[in-house]
Amino acid sequence: MSVNVGDLDAIGIDARRRIASAPDEAALEQLRVELLGKKGGLTAALRGLGRLPADQRAAAGARANSLKAEIEGLLATRAQQLQETRIGTLADREWVDVTFVPNPIRRGHLHPLTLILREVKAIFSRIGYDVALGPQVEDEFHNFEALNIPQDHPARDTMDSFYLEDGKLLLRTHTSPVQIRYMQSHTPPIRIIAPGAVYRRDATDPSHGSQFYQFEGLVVDHDIRLSDLKGTIEYFARSLFGSDRRIRISGDHFPFTEPSIGASVSCGLCDGAGCRSCKAGWLEILGAGMVHPQVLRNGGIDPQHFSGFAFGAGLDRLAMLKYNVNDLRMFLDKDVSFLRQF
């Protein structure tokens, strides 16, 4: 094959046009092989240089090499363009909107009974109380007898119990047995609260359930008086319900305290005047009293040297009053829309 300048010009024109119109990187690579590969026109032209007359060979060689360098440069530039186009298209198609707000992850809630328990613990820990726990399966001695509730005592009727199969152990009906267990294993001064679940075979209604929560308080030391109990109740009730609440103490009766009292706070809605929510203006919050001397003895403490007071309250009831919940059973239902309100 003979080569002349006209052939090289035609090769150059064709190469420039096809490189400029190559649609993508794969097509350009194919074109590169075609233009510069062994079967390409330029390679054939270079191979044919040897057959040219000597006086034309140098000029044609320089021309062919210059064209080869030009084509290589055009291929590289076009490759760069096509790559940029490809990446630009990719960014349009696969973009990320950093301002996009996904569905929010719902955080969990503390159960209202957990909230009230934490608050009660905090209120009493500020005045030096420890938290004591006891078993939920109790024997009759700790649940009844040691608390002055013998077999035939009418109080047993009000605490209709769940007995285990052996007929001797039962699910505790109140947190008071923790008083006995704590006194048996500690010496005064004693200052504890004992929260936990209790169980009774009560009919289930808006204010009674077969499982509910109580906390017990017990203080035993030298010269503990009823006025200490009264001050403690006032401190507790105002801490929980608000410093503007008034406290009313009334007489009551429990087998394990003497004397026994009940404590009420003024209704937060009507301030004691009486309304639909409180009926008589006052809300009963706990029962309490001076620990009966025989109960101290049952706990291994000499009533000649020590005296004490005890109090007990329903955590469910306190939570109902504080959060204005009118059905105790809501606390045991697994209703998320109820729980989200707290």
Ligand SMILES: [Zn+2]
């Ligand atoms: Zn009221």
